[in-house]
Amino acid sequence: MSEPSTNPKEKKREKAAPLLGCYDDLDGSCAHAWALLARGVKDRRSPFHTPGLATVSPQGLPEIRTVVLRGCDPQTRDLRFHTDTRSGKIADMQKQPQAALHFYDPSAKIQLRVRARLKLLTGEAYATAWDNTRPMSRECYQVTQAPGSPLPTPADVVFDAAATNDGADHFAPVVANVQQIEWLYLAARGHRRALFDFTGSNSQHSWLVP
Numbered sequence: 018m019s020e021p022s023t024n025p026k027e028k029k030r031e032k033a034a035p036l037l038g039c040y041d042d043l044d045g046s047c048a049h050a051w052a053l054l055a056r057g058v059k060d061r062r063s064p065f066h067t068p069g070l071a072t073v074s075p076q077g078l079p080e081i082r083t084v085v086l087r088g089c090d091p092q093t094r095d096l097r098f099h100t101d102t103r104s105g106k107i108a109d110m111q112k113q114p115q116a117a118l119h120f121y122d123p124s125a126k127i128q129l130r131v132r133a134r135l136k137l138l139t140g141e142a143y144a145t146a147w148d149n150t151r152p153m154s155r156e157c158y159q160v161t162q163a164p165g166s167p168l169p170t171p172a173d174v175v176f177d178a179a180a181t182n183d184g185a186d187h188f189a190p191v192v193a194n195v196q197q198i199e200w201l202y203l204a205a206r207g208h209r210r211a212l213f214d215f216t217g218s219n220s221q222h223s224w225l226v227p
């Protein structure tokens with residue numbers, strides 16, 4: 018870690034947002050990134066709770082939308098979100114499973130750009146995810162028309178628990194297996210940017226020009 022600054026202006030800024038202990042520590046920055054992701058699952062107020070998920074449409078066009086981060090396992094490097102089987106992002110991932118997730122915490126001044134491979138959860142993992150959903154969340158999946166389909170008026174939308182098996186018929190838990198995380202930490206002392214690559218048998222971490 019760097020020595021504290023002697024520049025008064027910089028010192029003032031660092032007092033407002035103390036420098037991270039992992040400022041010059043590559044492995045520590047990677048661990049911090051995973052800790053922020055794990056917190057994003059549990060803390061609804063964390064900006065990491067609602068990342069942007071980018072996919073590529075079957076027509077080859079970029080698509081991006083907000084999702085709620087529902088799971089994070091640093092051991093398997095899996096993130097999880099939930100969606101509707103009929104949604105655009107499912108059609109996207111079926112043709113192109115490569116996706117990106119974007120996270121930014123303005124108070125921590127940390128941006129993560131995550132490259133991941135998407136996969137639908139099935140079997141026991143699907144059942145566990147469904148069992149843990151709340152009644153309010155289940156309602157979203159009880160809509161009988163496919164999300165994004167045109168409606169004559171908003172009142173024409175139909176929710177039917179019986180016809181949708183309580184919503185389970187349309188529930189799609191998706192795992193994003195993380196391949197790379199690009200870390201960007203904005204600090205008054207000098208920004209820090211790094212790439213954490215998990216694609217090989219051993220993780221490779223390297224600093225990048227910010």
Ligand SMILES: Cc1cc2nc3c(=O)[nH]c(=O)nc-3n(C[C@H](O)[C@H](O)[C@H](O)COP(=O)(O)O)c2cc1C
Binds near residue numbers: 067085100104106
């Ligand atoms: C704060 C917030 C959280 C959202 N969370 C989810 C989510 O977890 N899953 C989901 O499918 N859509 C979620 N949405 C809606 C998506 O952003 C998007 O509008 C919808 O899923 C349709 O996207 P698609 O047609 O690209 O699949 C959320 C939107 C907002 C604003």
